[in-house]
Amino acid sequence: MRLTVIGTGYLGATHAAAMAELGFEVLGVDVDPAKIEALGRGELPFYEPGLPELLRKHTASGRLRFTTSMEKAGAFGDVHFIAVGTPQKAGEAAADMTYVDAAVAGIAAAATRDSLIVGKSTVPVGSARRLKEIAEEYAPAGIHLDFAWNPEFLREGFAVEDTLRPDRLVVGTDSRTADQTLRRVYASALTRGTPYISTDFETAELVKVAANAFLATKISFINAFAEVTETVGGDIQTLADAIGHDARIGRRFLNAGVGFGGGCLPKDIRALQARIGELGLDKTMRFLNEVDEINMRRRDRVVFLAEQLLGDLADKRIAVLGTSFKPDSDDVRDSPALDIAGRLYGGGAEVLVYDPKANENSAKRFPRLTYVDSIEEAVQDVDVVLLLTEWQEFKDMKPGDLEAFVGSRQIVDGRNVLDRVDWENAGWTFRGLGLKVPEVVSART
Ligand code: NAD
Numbered sequence: 001m002r003l004t005v006i007g008t009g010y011l012g013a014t015h016a017a018a019m020a021e022l023g024f025e026v027l028g029v030d031v032d033p034a035k036i037e038a039l040g041r042g043e044l045p046f047y048e049p050g051l052p053e054l055l056r057k058h059t060a061s062g063r064l065r066f067t068t069s070m071e072k073a074g075a076f077g078d079v080h081f082i083a084v085g086t087p088q089k090a091g092e093a094a095a096d097m098t099y100v101d102a103a104v105a106g107i108a109a110a111a112t113r114d115s116l117i118v119g120k121s122t123v124p125v126g127s128a129r130r131l132k133e134i135a136e137e138y139a140p141a142g143i144h145l146d147f148a149w150n151p152e153f154l155r156e157g158f159a160v161e162d163t164l165r166p167d168r169l170v171v172g173t174d175s176r177t178a179d180q181t182l183r184r185v186y187a188s189a190l191t192r193g194t195p196y197i198s199t200d201f202e203t204a205e206l207v208k209v210a211a212n213a214f215l216a217t218k219i220s221f222i223n224a225f226a227e228v229t230e231t232v233g234g235d236i237q238t239l240a241d242a243i244g245h246d247a248r249i250g251r252r253f254l255n256a257g258v259g260f261g262g263g264c265l266p267k268d269i270r271a272l273q274a275r276i277g278e279l280g281l282d283k284t285m286r287f288l289n290e291v292d293e294i295n296m297r298r299r300d301r302v303v304f305l306a307e308q309l310l311g312d313l314a315d316k317r318i319a320v321l322g323t324s325f326k327p328d329s330d331d332v333r334d335s336p337a338l339d340i341a342g343r344l345y346g347g348g349a350e351v352l353v354y355d356p357k358a359n360e361n362s363a364k365r366f367p368r369l370t371y372v373d374s375i376e377e378a379v380q381d382v383d384v385v386l387l388l389t390e391w392q393e394f395k396d397m398k399p400g401d402l403e404a405f406v407g408s409r410q411i412v413d414g415r416n417v418l419d420r421v422d423w424e425n426a427g428w429t430f431r432g433l434g435l436k437v438p439e440v441v442s443a444r445t
Pocket of ligand 1: 106
């Protein structure tokens, strides 16, 4: 069986390399020639642990190749995975489906034999049925195309592991043949006992957005309580630990901090609300508005804490440690950390930024920040240090590591990963999300 993966970004490049690792002949397809050339040379155009090795291994073996030609893909593949982007539409909450529509129409028109199209992108419910019709419309006469939706749950930073060893597989289809084909594609996971959920299109589409909506809600839930402890006192981490012991709740995704970001959760909860609204169920997902707003307020809070420590941002020097939306990724799409850095700059501060992997991507979006290559350079003579993405090297920082460099011993821990007592004992003014600051109470009343 030969596979194509259409769209070779974070999801598609990982899927293509992982499928080659599983033994398939794979052709990756993208409209971006620079990306395709780099991938073809075995060079990954983004950061994802473990993926460069897999890419090099299989471009070298010849099992994994790349092209910009849909015609080649149509002639090559028995199964075509669609992994193109579904970003938020400019100025709207809804998902932009133009890339998926073009990819499905393109591969359907290029198919030279009966084959299976499998959507992996995250799409609004109802899309798969519509796209199946597009595929049928574009398929050359005499060619039969099956259709399935197989949403992807990989996490950036763990993408290779998640793709090779998923915790579940969800397949929505109305075709027995499609289901059987995908069981063969995922045979190694099925042999290990990975749950395989075979369902209809709508359920498959909804599983993905429901999972993301739940995770986003969990993060905003604890961040809402962080707003409470900021006012009444208390320890948000202890609160999270204590409720997390309840197996029905669980501790994961209950870390108070600057909130969620990235190329998925923010746009997915907005697209879900938009889609459910279109269906006339306006009130049903209204709570996601709150989830989004709580999330965005965390950014305001960090800016507020910085202003409070500095009096005024103008002409102050601020170190921002971390701009990727999460550690072990260079993805800065909708990153809370980068947004905060930009706002501080907008307030008149000089912002020195260090991210272990995301400086380059950050500079494309915010070229006016000052990008440096180490913690020491970032904190040089600064008035305050902000830890905004919990990379391991930031979690490992001790007050003594910074003291020779900083201008003032002031730090904001945006991720609740530092030991406050250690820093305060070393003479630092420490601020954190979920921590009460006496002045804040009076400022609000
Ligand atoms: P991305 O922007 O990194 O990659 C999308 C790729 O598609 C780009 O390389 C783009 O050039 C290419 N493309 C666009 N139109 C094309 C076309 N017509 N033909 C061929 N290629 C085309 O996006 P991503 O993060 O990989 O996300 C892709 C989809 O997967 C989205 O729907 C996203 O929500 C979903 N998803 C992403 C992740 C993740 O962690 N990144 C996880 C699960 C699901």
